[in-house]
Amino acid sequence: MDRLTIIKVGGKVVENTDSLNALLDQFDKISGNKILVHGGGRTATEMAKKLGIETKMVEGRRITDSDMLEVVTMVYGGLVNKKIVAGLQARGMNAVGLTGADLGLIKAHKRPVKDIDYGFVGDVDDVNASELRVLINENVIPVVAPLTHDGKGQLLNTNADTIASELATELSNYYKVYLFYCFEKKGVLVDPNDESTVIYDLDLPLFNKYKAEGIISDGMIPKLENGFRAKMKGVQEILITNPENISTGRGTRLV
Amino acid sequence: MDRLTIIKVGGKVVENTDSLNALLDQFDKISGNKILVHGGGRTATEMAKKLGIETKMVEGRRITDSDMLEVVTMVYGGLVNKKIVAGLQARGMNAVGLTGADLGLIKAHKRPVKDIDYGFVGDVDDVNASELRVLINENVIPVVAPLTHDGKGQLLNTNADTIASELATELSNYYKVYLFYCFEKKGVLVDPNDESTVIYDLDLPLFNKYKAEGIISDGMIPKLENGFRAKMKGVQEILITNPENISTGRGTRLV
Numbered sequence: 001m002d003r004l005t006i007i008k009v010g011g012k013v014v015e016n017t018d019s020l021n022a023l024l025d026q027f028d029k030i031s032g033n034k035i036l037v038h039g040g041g042r043t044a045t046e047m048a049k050k051l052g053i054e055t056k057m058v059e060g061r062r063i064t065d066s067d068m069l070e071v072v073t074m075v076y077g078g079l080v081n082k083k084i085v086a087g088l089q090a091r092g093m094n095a096v097g098l099t100g101a102d103l104g105l106i107k108a109h110k111r112p113v114k115d116i117d118y119g120f121v122g123d124v125d126d127v128n129a130s131e132l133r134v135l136i137n138e139n140v141i142p143v144v145a146p147l148t149h150d151g152k153g154q155l156l157n158t159n160a161d162t163i164a165s166e167l168a169t170e171l172s173n174y175y176k177v178y179l180f181y182c183f184e185k186k187g188v189l190v191d192p193n194d195e196s197t198v199i200y201d202l203d204l205p206l207f208n209k210y211k212a213e214g215i216i217s218d219g220m221i222p223k224l225e226n227g228f229r230a231k232m233k234g235v236q237e238i239l240i241t242n243p244e245n246i247s248t249g250r251g252t253r254l255v
Numbered sequence: 256m257d258r259l260t261i262i263k264v265g266g267k268v269v270e271n272t273d274s275l276n277a278l279l280d281q282f283d284k285i286s287g288n289k290i291l292v293h294g295g296g297r298t299a300t301e302m303a304k305k306l307g308i309e310t311k312m313v314e315g316r317r318i319t320d321s322d323m324l325e326v327v328t329m330v331y332g333g334l335v336n337k338k339i340v341a342g343l344q345a346r347g348m349n350a351v352g353l354t355g356a357d358l359g360l361i362k363a364h365k366r367p368v369k370d371i372d373y374g375f376v377g378d379v380d381d382v383n384a385s386e387l388r389v390l391i392n393e394n395v396i397p398v399v400a401p402l403t404h405d406g407k408g409q410l411l412n413t414n415a416d417t418i419a420s421e422l423a424t425e426l427s428n429y430y431k432v433y434l435f436y437c438f439e440k441k442g443v444l445v446d447p448n449d450e451s452t453v454i455y456d457l458d459l460p461l462f463n464k465y466k467a468e469g470i471i472s473d474g475m476i477p478k479l480e481n482g483f484r485a486k487m488k489g490v491q492e493i494l495i496t497n498p499e500n501i502s503t504g505r506g507t508r509l510v
Contacts, residue, residue, distance in 0.1 A: 047329075050305075050306050050307075051305050051306065052305075070334060073333050073334050073337050073338070074302075074329035074330060074333040074334045075329060075333065076333070077332065077333035077334075077336070077337045077352075078328050078329040078330065078331070078332035078333020078334065078336070078337075079325060079328050079329045079332075079333065081332070081333070082328050082332045082354055082356055082357075082402065082410055083328070083410070085354070085356045085357055086356040086404045086408050086409065086410050087408050089356055089359050089404060089406060089408070090406060090407050090408035094358060094359060095356075095357070095358075096351075096353070096357045096358050097332075097353075097354070097356075097357050098351070098352075099337055099340070099352070101337055101340045101341040101344055101350075101352075102337075102340055102350070102351045102352050103349060103350075103351050103395065104344050104349060134393065138389065140358065147337065149341045149344060149345075151344060151345060152345050153341050153342050153344070153345035154341065155337055155338070155341050
């Protein structure tokens with residue numbers, strides 16, 4: 001099987017011009033097939049604030065009412081996505097920016113209301129691997145924004161880590177998939193303020209221990225849970241690291 | 256040559272849910288290859304206002320400073336584009352939303368400053384027909400937002416009528432192109448308040464006469480100038496009409 005690298009970037013990396021450019025330079029060096037999945041939550045929160053729309057988060061997940069859906073559609077699908085696409089084109093990479101609605105790539109359903117009403121948040125049902133394979137075979141680089149659709153005309157907000165792991169899982173039927181979760185740290189840290197405390201090999205028992213102890217918390221929990229699920233479903237390798245270490249492969253490896 | 260229909264929609268049509276849905280229903284009925292090009296200026300103006308950014312227009316063209324570029328990138332590339340894509344997918348059309356940066360579709364240069372500094376406004380240099388033909392051959396429907404790029408990482412704001420006529424002109428080398436400029440009126444009107452005064456056949460001398468008399472004015476002038484240029488460069492048919500008359504072919508025909 002051919003190799004396919006999926007890079008997920010979020011947080012501060014995509015929202016600052018310098019760190020975004022550094023990321024795109026690193027991304028350029030990856031040989032073979034590649035996909036970039038991005039977030040943009042901070043920019044969305046900032047934009048919402050400017051528009052007088054309050055941001056409510058529950059366990060790192062955004063409550064998405066219809067106003068907030070407009071904000072994330074603009075910010076993820078427009079502002080962040082097209083900046084990345086233009087930056088990749090400038091580096092000679094033939095990128096195309098996509099949401100889950102484009103080409104019917106990712107179908108989802110609105111999350112059912114249990115204790116919390118997340119609003120227009122989508123849980124993924126289906127990834128259209130054949131459309132992605134056509135693009136990849138044409139040497140096109142998909143740049144995927146964290147939005148999905150329900151197939152009935154409704155856009156939905158879906159966590160970027162989840163998008164990345166769903167793409168990785170589905171595409172592992174056709175490629176040897178290397179999934180990198182890139183953020184501003186060198187990996188998962190025992191002490192969040194000390195970059196020398198990277199956990200290099202993380203297995204499920206150790207993850208559960210650190211989670212119970214509160215060492216791994218907040219948004220890192222669903223990221224790692226997604227990662228372990230993808231790993232068990234056949235993704236070749238999953239690494240949590242910063243953009244500088246895409247090439248070295250150093251960081252937290254799920255084992 | 257195969258037939259290709261290019262529909263350009265702007266103004267009130269795309270910015271109201273009911274009229275957008277009516278348009279998408281009409282668009283669904285077009286047989287054969289098709290492309291949708293959209294505007295979104297009113298939504299951009301409204302969004303800019305909410306963000307405290309002033310909108311300045313010169314002869315129907317938007318002055319685009321860096322703040323305004325962010326607004327149009329969000330609104331055209333995100334909000335309007337993805338709503339249309341989700342709506343087409345819901346109708347069983349395999350749409351993909353694109354800007355001129357995606358797949359390197361439309362390269363432009365920043366308009367040189369003469370009397371007026373338009374800011375980040377792009378004049379089109381080159382349309383990448385081969386990428387569009389690949390999509391069309393796969394039965395994909397491109398939905399094109401009025402944004403271009405300079406190939407060096409800079410996104411640019413480009414008038415949607417211009418995008419439509421540039422696509423039509425370039426693609427007329429490969430297809431029999433039918434270009435429809437759709438807006439809320441039945442065609443170009445002698446009396447803007449009377450829909451019974453549609454000019455059915457408009458040639459260049461009549462256009463120049465009406466322009467001199469002020470009957471044709473504002474944004475209609477560049478729209479028609481673009482249209483006549485495209486017609487002279489080989490576009491099969493150019494019609495200015497409302498969405499309801501896409502199927503009847505009634506409206507103002509450039510001859």
